[in-house]
Amino acid sequence: MSRSLAIAGRELRAYFLSPTGYVVAALFLLLLGIVFIVRAFDQGQPASLRPVFDIGAWVLLFICPAISMRAISEERRLGTFEALMTCPVSETEVILGKFGAGVGLLCLILAPTGLYVLALELYGRPDYGELASGYLGMLLAGSAYLATGLLASTLTNSQVVAFLVTMFFWLIVSVSTKVLPPLLTETWARPIFAVDPDLRLKDFAMGLIDTSNVVYFVSIIVIFLIGAVKSLEARR
């Protein structure tokens, strides 16, 4: 565990010693800031961040793969991976450390949006339950994308490939779960609906914490992290 923390700490600092962390954070906040000003922070609008969460979930689809793509690929390319894996650390500790760093960065990127909440509080009466639920949804979805990206990063030395595979995986899941069901019978359409992450994120943004939604994202995280560990083990 302390080894995972050491790895996570190093990784998180590396994000901010290179432009990656700043660029990702700046672009994300710029986009959400625009959405907030235009769609949420206006007279007559409810004191809610729902439009921000709706767009934010989509933006995470591009941001998270960019965060996770370097995790293993970059270390492989630089050769530091060999130095790391010949320390007395297990594959699980490495993956948990890298995943922890990604989630940590995600939290740091989301943190400044707290200013929006402050603005809502100053000019209205926001529903904090709904806000917390929205943030939980963002965090869960982001973590699921990060876990996917981590697996992709163990499979290739190329960051670009890791990025594209992760992003397209979720784009395909997201789009196909919307286009396919109308073409299918009810029995087939229903399980496909269940895989759609966007419907579940909408629930979170509305303030609805449905256990099945939490289970959905947590299972995805666990499955992809196990996949990443197995992929590292297979490499030896």
Place this chain on the structure above:
Amino acid sequence: MIVARRLSKRFGRFHAVDSVDFEIPRGQVVGFLGPNGAGKTTTIRLIVGYLRPTQGVVRVDGLDVATDGRRVRQRIGYLPESAPLYGEMRVSEYLKFRARLFGLERARRGPAIELALRRCRLSDVASRPIDQLSRGYRQRVGLAAALLHEPEVLILDEPMVGLDPSQILEVRKLIRELAGRHTILLSTHILPEAQQTCDRIIMMARGRIRAAGTIDELRSLASRGNRYTVETDAPKAGAVLTELRGVARVEALGSDGRWARLVVTSLDDALDLREPIFRALAERGGAVRELHSEAPSLEHLFLEMLAEAEADYARREGGRDGAAA
């Protein structure tokens, strides 16, 4: 300290390491010597558990690397080829990170880092980002990182590559200093390097061990005798010298009409043939204007070994192709 038995690693059809056996005793400096692609790095990666063998076992301090990998890695300090480091970190930060990965308790980290910095003469660059350091410094940072947890075994893959001559001298000195405290295994493709740094040499080529022993043992393998170069005007010098006791063979290198140049190889190197050679030639009324002896050279053995390895490899590959067809 390190024992390998029938150790093999295949990548697809390629036999990177082919049924290798060796033992590395505690406290020695042992060198893997061989050309690029000999299987040195792969063998090292099998020892440190970075790769899993296709066949065979490696034990470090009695622990099987396959089942006790973590405990083995705790006992090893490993510097991979070309010293990969996180460039954005400062030297002391990197060492602290490594200290945590090796499970050093908080109280021990500071002193351990101090000691490693001092031993590798890095104290003056401790707060510099690794990216800004020269090749020689980076190599020493890698070495400091490998030393940090006072491992029983130190494994260095090509520690001298890319260094300038003065840096090589420094790293070599450092390795000799460390020799007392650690068992050291290093790999190199440069023979003089191995000769100057190692107690024992394991020569590898094409995935197999071709010769192993101390420098002296290898030398006696290289040739069973010394070589004497003679320049004389004695008549029929070749025949005369061949008759001499203790002579294995005589080669004529050429003659300019009066002076003939010959190389005499002795049967073993215990006997000094210089005097008998001189007396035999003088008895025939010849003058000797040059006579000197050479110890058998390791270069000779090294080159012979490479040629043999190539021939053997061609044979084996031929056999495999034949079997496949």
